[in-house]
Amino acid sequence: MKAAVIIKPGHIEVKEVPTPDVQEGDVLLKVNACAICGTDQRVLSGEKKVDVDIVGHEIVGTVVKTGEGVKDIHPGERYAIQTVIGCGHCAMCERHQENLCENGFKAIGYQWDGGFAEYMIMPKIGVDQGCLIPVPEKMSDEVATLMEPLSCCINGMRYIPLEECRHVVIFGGGIIGVLNALVAKARGVEEITIVDISKDRLELHKKLGLPFNNWIDSSSTDPVDWIMKKTNGKGVDAVVVAASVKSLVPVGIQMLARNGHLSIFAGMPKSDPVEPLDLNLIHYLELHIHGANSSVYRDYIEAREMLELGKINGEQLVTHRFELEDFNRAVEVQKNPAEGSLKIIINT
Numbered sequence: 001m002k003a004a005v006i007i008k009p010g011h012i013e014v015k016e017v018p019t020p021d022v023q024e025g026d027v028l029l030k031v032n033a034c035a036i037c038g039t040d041q042r043v044l045s046g047e048k049k050v051d052v053d054i055v056g057h058e059i060v061g062t063v064v065k066t067g068e069g070v071k072d073i074h075p076g077e078r079y080a081i082q083t084v085i086g087c088g089h090c091a092m093c094e095r096h097q098e099n100l101c102e103n104g105f106k107a108i109g110y111q112w113d114g115g116f117a118e119y120m121i122m123p124k125i126g127v128d129q130g131c132l133i134p135v136p137e138k139m140s141d142e143v144a145t146l147m148e149p150l151s152c153c154i155n156g157m158r159y160i161p162l163e164e165c166r167h168v169v170i171f172g173g174g175i176i177g178v179l180n181a182l183v184a185k186a187r188g189v190e191e192i193t194i195v196d197i198s199k200d201r202l203e204l205h206k207k208l209g210l211p212f213n214n215w216i217d218s219s220s221t222d223p224v225d226w227i228m229k230k231t232n233g234k235g236v237d238a239v240v241v242a243a244s245v246k247s248l249v250p251v252g253i254q255m256l257a258r259n260g261h262l263s264i265f266a267g268m269p270k271s272d273p274v275e276p277l278d279l280n281l282i283h284y285l286e287l288h289i290h291g292a293n294s295s296v297y298r299d300y301i302e303a304r305e306m307l308e309l310g311k312i313n314g315e316q317l318v319t320h321r322f323e324l325e326d327f328n329r330a331v332e333v334q335k336n337p338a339e340g341s342l343k344i345i346i347n348t
């Protein structure tokens with residue numbers, strides 16, 4: 001089969017590799033589509049280390065073969081892939097919160113080969129955990145690839161009482177910022193403000209007709225001043241930091257209203273994740289700070305429903321499509337905000 005293989009950091013070759021085969025309990029899928037995400041970029045460049053040389057985790061595929069003992073999954077059926085696979089026996093896994101697995105979860109595209117290939121294996125442990133999520137017949141492969149990133153945003157937003165929030169600020173105008181904002185909107189938030197340092201990104205939102213209210217270009221505007229003026233000094237109900245820039249956390253805290261929520265959605269640089277905060281703001285204003293780490297089954301089911309019912313318009317978010325052969329070109333397009341990409345799909 002063909003696959004995009006990491007030869008060394010920053011050097012990816014699309015080449016022939018052996019097609020994997022099933023062992024007992026595994027499922028072999030033909031990959032229909034796999035989207036590229038920001039984390040993939042960090043892996044491809046060598047900044048983030050993984051155990052495999054074929055990555056990609058926003059996957060939709062069709063079953064071609066099942067291993068001995070697999071029940072209820074059949075050739076021809078179409079599934080989205082749940083990325084996170086827990087140990088299966090710790091207290092968190094028993095609650096189906098494999099994203100918080102006490103033994104450290106493993107993931108498709110990180111410890112098992114991913115979806116930038118014609119075929120992939122869902123290993124037995126993932127099959128048993130329920131990591132194959134059925135895709136509704138009417139949903140396109142492209143839209144179904146959004147279930148993975150959207151599920152992560154749904155998980156991150158679970159801690160924020162969005163139904164009681166009027167105004168939410170999102171730091172980061174890439175696909176993850178956009179999906180977080182769309183979850184907020186779908187859960188009833190009236191006013192959404194997107195902050196990004198790239199004018200191109202903000203212009204792209206307007207061009208695509210994304211349903212947000214305000215866009216702040218933080219290269220020229222101080223977002224705290226802007227928000228405080230806009231809210232008559234009250235601040236906003238929630239802030240989501242969807243960019244791996246740790247100084248955005250204290251900035252976000254400064255624009256929160258009393259009892260406000262801040263979600264650290266993005267992972268921060270592993271080499272230096274420490275950032276000073278004004279703890280008295282958290283204390284006196286009774287602020288809430290939340291984490292967010294991947295997603296689990298229930299989040300995929302909610303993501304699927306939001307896309308299926310049109311609460312989130314998935315079609316609107318897919319800006320580019322490439323064949324697997326053109327993988328390197330797709331990576332370049334995603335890296336450069338001037339290319340105007342939001343979600344890029346690799347058709348395999």
Ligand SMILES: [Zn+2]
Nearest residue numbers: 037038039149
């Ligand atoms: Zn991703």
Ligand SMILES: [Zn+2]
Nearest residue numbers: 087090093101
């Ligand atoms: Zn576990």
